Each structure stands twice: as structure tokens, then as C-alpha cells.
Amino acid sequence: MTRTVVAGLDGSPESRAAAEWAAREAKLLGLPLKIVQVWEPVPEPLAQAPLLGAETHQHWTERIPREAADGLRARHPGLEVTTEQLHGPPAEAIAKAAEGARMLVLGSRGLSGLAGFMVGSVGLSVVAHTTTPVVLVRAGEQATDEHAPDPSGIPSASTPYRPVVLGLDADHPDAAVIEFAFEAAARRETKLRVLHGWNLPPYYVYGLTADAQLHDEIVGQQSAALREALRPWRQKYPDVEVVEESPAGSPGVRLVDAAHEASLVVIGRRIRRRPFGAHIGPVAHAVLHHSTAPVAVVAHD
Template identity: 75%
Template sequence: MVRAVVAGLDGSSESRAAVEWAAREGKMRGLPLKVVHVWEPVPEPMAQAPLLGAETQQHWSERIPREAVEGLRLRHPGIEITMQQSSGGAADTLVKAAADAELLALGSRGFSGIGGFMVGSVGLAVVAHAERPVVLVRAGEQAADEHQTDPAGIPSAATPYRPVVLGLDPGGPDDSLIEFAFDAAARRSAVLRVVHGWNLPPYYTYGLSVDPEYHDEIVRQQSAALSAALRPWRQKHPDIEVVEESRSGSGANHLVDASREASLVVVGRRIRRSPLGAHIGSVTHAVLHHATAPVVVVSHK
């Protein structure tokens, strides 16, 4: 079975940006695009209100997704685009749609005046439960935003892609996470920038260490661990330029900084099936809320 790139659409500007991103990604991968529109029924008392009658419900459940798909087909000829309409809980429906997807794209509202996302409850729930890669795309994201600037200093789709950024913990690297990042960089002919943040021993925080040689040894050990984790992947993908960055400090902060010059940020989420529910992880959660480029979360064991 051929997996499709799937995008969630609810009519908002952020979901429209996600659908456009998904169409470009589908074309890049040679895969069809499936647009999933979820309509959550209006409670009966509200449905009786003059502005929320049958005509309005029909508009949201039929006209908006139909027109969106028609526009996509005009803007992205050559890619097969289908639409799925469902009624019910948005998060559950999107998690089910992601199960058979190559990846799922969702919209995320951008903060006004500051870089970053505002990730809603539906987006967080899908990221926390989907076991296929989930991409969050800001409202207003354009194709040119993924590219480097032209001689006039303006991002342009005619210039090369910006780097793909991968957040990696060399202490427990996962093959699916690394493979996704290398594949994304290869498809974009982009540099892969691998970012690893680590913390010094607590006594450094309080200025109690006066041994610069020991500090330098920690730096060397962390850099060597990152290089060792990436060595087999460099050999597997010799045509990809890889930049390794192993620095002390918050991994989340380093990734957010790197996102300002990225076409895509790739982070991981460990799958944990427990009675207490799924978790995203503190670094991934921070990156989702503050990165300024599309963020893909790759679930792994």
C-alpha cells in the first residue's frame, strides 16, 4: 500500500498553511496527498441559533474543504489529491488518519510579534499519540520561507533550501529519527545540522570547579559521542553535508536558535504506552512552542 502525505484542514489560516506544506512535501516525495477535514458537531442548543443553522453547518462541512482542495489542485498540478470528511473528535480522527500516513501535517498558530507556535490541545494530543511523523506548520508559512535569501536578502523558492536541523541525544540515538532527518536533507539537497545540548556537572553551575582540563575533557567526550552516533549515517549518506554542534546548555534553546535558519526541525518522541497517557518530552514540547520553522516529531521506541 502506498502511504499518502496527510494534512488536517479545519478552515483556519494555520491549517491552510499546513495543507500547502503537505502538498509540496507530497510532490517532493512523489506521494499522493489526502486532506482530512474533521467536523465536530455543534451542540444542539447552539445549533438552533440563527447564525449556526443548517446552512452554516453545511458551509463548514462541505464548501470550505471542497474549495480548498480545488485550489490545491490548481496550484499543485501533477499530484493526486483526495479529501476525507469525518465527523467526531478531531484529535482521535487525525490520530487514526496518521496511522497509515507517510506523515501528518497540522497547522499551528504563530505568535504575533514573536517567533514560535501556539500549539493547541488538538495538535498536542495528536503529537502525543500518533506513531507516524507529525509536522506542525505555522500560519502564514510560505514555500520561500524554507529557502535561503536571494542577493536582495529576500527568501526565494529559487534559492537552495535552508539546513534541516536534527535534535539528537547521542546517548540513545534512534534509527528512525536519524533516517528521517537524513532523508529530509537529501530530498532538499540541504545541509543537515545536528544539534546536541548537554549539561555540565552541577558543581560547575555554582563555580566550584577550577579544573579547565576536566572541562575540556567533558567537551571532547560529548563531541566524540555525537560523532560516533553519526558516523554510520555519514557513511550511508556520503553526499549529505553534515554539521555537528555539541554544546553545553539547554538542548531546547539551541534547537530554537537553530530553527531561525532552518527549513525543517526534526525532533523525537519516545513512545510510552502507559495508563497515565502519552508524553511528548520537555525538549520536544519546548521546540514545538518556540521554533520558527516547521517542526516534525518522529515517534520512536
């Protein structure tokens, strides 16, 4: 069975940006793209309205993915694009459609006047409950946003990709998250910037203000932990240039800052076996809501 890249589409600008990003990623991967849309039946009172009956509603919801697929095929020659109409609660239907996929791509509204995302309840629920890697793409995302500026300072699809940024807990590194980031950097032929942010233990704070040597020892320990976590992956991907950074401070804030110069930000999400609620963790929550670059959330045990 051929794996696919799956994109959720509802006709909104953010979902169209996600479908476009998914098409570019599918071409990099050499995989087909499947566009899915959830059709929710019109409530009975509205279904009786003369201009918005159930048949009219279904016609328009079927037209949206069909026209989007035609446009993607025209803009990305050679890309195999299929569509699928889903039924049921959106979060459940999308998560089920993504089972076994290489990745799922969803759109998120840009925060008006601010950098970042407005992640809706459907997106958060899907991220929290699927084990498939989920990429969130903000409204207005374009191919040039992923590339470095040319000598005139203007980003172009012909210039190299910006770095891929990986947020890594060096004390508990997960292979799935690290491999996703290395592969993303490899297929973009760009560097991988790995950030291991850490906060000072409360009981060290007083001593650090008076003992610079103790501070340097802790910084050295954190840098060594990151270096050791990445050592086997550097060997597996020798062509990927890796930049390691172990700054003290909030990991979420550091990743949001790094996103300004990234083509993609990769973070992990620990799988929590809870039946209710969207539990994604504070770092993932901060990055998802404020990153200026697409964010890939990779679930792990």
C-alpha cells in the same frame, strides 16, 4: 497500499499554511496528499437555529476541504489530492486517519508579536499519542521561508533550501529520528545540521571552574559520542553534507536558536504508554512552542 501525506484542515489560516506545506512536501516525496477535516455535529440548541442548522454547518465544513483541494491542485500541477470528512473527537479522529501515513501535517497559531507557535490542545494530543511523524507548521508559513536569501538578501523559492536541523540525544540515538532528518535533507539537497545539546552534571560544575582540562575532556567525550552516532548514517547518505555541533547548554534553547536559519527542525519523542495526558518531554515542548521553522516530531521507543 500507497502511503500518503495527510494534512488536517479546519479552514483557519494556520491549517491552510499546513496544507500548503504538506502539498510541497508530498511533491518532493512523490506521494499523494490527503486532506482531512473533522466534522463535529452542531449541539442540538444551535441546530434548531434558523441560520445555523446541522445541514448548513455540514455544508460549510464539506466546502472548506473541497475548495482547498481545488486550490492545491491548481498551484501544484500533477499532485494527487483527495479529501476525507471525519467524525468524532478531533484529536482521536485525526490520529486515526494518519495511521500508516508517511507523515501528518498540522497547523499552529503564531504567537502574536513573538516568534514561534501556539500549539493547541488538539495538536499536542495528536503529537503525544500518534506514532506517525507529525509536522507542525506555523501560521503564515510560505515556501520562501524554507529557502536561503539570494544575493540581495531576499529569500526565493529558486534559491537553495536552508539546512535541516536535527536535535539528537547522542547517548540514546534513535534510527527513526535520524533517518527522517537525513531523508528530509537529501530530498531538499541541503545540509543537515545536527545539534547535540547537553547540560553539565551538577557535581562537575565546581571542578570545571577550576580545571579547564576536565572541561575539554567532557566536550571531547560529547563530540565523540555524536560523531559515533552519525557514522553509519554518513555512510548511508554520502551526498548529505553533515555539520555536527555539541554545545553545552539547554538543548531546547539551542534548537530554538538554530530554527531561525532552518527549513525544518526534526526532534524525537519517546513513546510513553500512558492513557491520559499529553506527554511530549521538555525539549519537544520548548521547540514546538518557540521554533520559527516547521517542526517534525518523530515518535520512537
